[in-house]
Amino acid sequence: MLNKTTVIFLVLIVSMFLFGGCNKNISGYQNSVQNLIRKNPIKEAIEKDYEAKIQPLINDSTITKYQANKLLTYLMGNINTITKESIQKQDNELNKLVNDKVITQQQAYKIINALRK
Structure with missing residues (x-):
């Protein structure tokens, strides 16, 4: 037992x-x-870089905060690194924002210039 x-x-x-x-x-x-x-530290770093580059456009009233938020959402979609393909994707996303009337073509040019600095 x-x-x-x-x-x-x-x-x-x-x-x-x-x-x-x-x-x-x-x-x-x-x-x-x-x-x-x-x-994802790479993605977070890219997003912070974009925010820093877009902030002057908000400050000088080129774009509104709403437009900046939409822009970041579109740009950060599935991005993990900055490559030639991702830069082309950025341009495509900006064109979508222009077509959706979120931003104007003139604003898109200024955003492109700010992001390429």
Whole structure:
């Protein structure tokens, strides 16, 4: 009787440690993946650079804050790095904003000049 009780007790304890340890590792892994997804330092740096370049256009009333927010949303779509393709995509996004009457063509030229500095 004592032998069976001891074996059952040991099986329960070992099971608790195994499942407890596995669960902890899985949740730790999920948290690190979540942090990587949320934090993309390259994208954040690009967005801060864009904000800094667009701010003077807001200050001199070339564009409004609303237009700047729309512009950043369009430009940051799926961008992760600055490449020739992403620059072409920027131009396409600016054309969309002009076509959607969010900004004028003149504003688009000024934005392009500001972003290329």
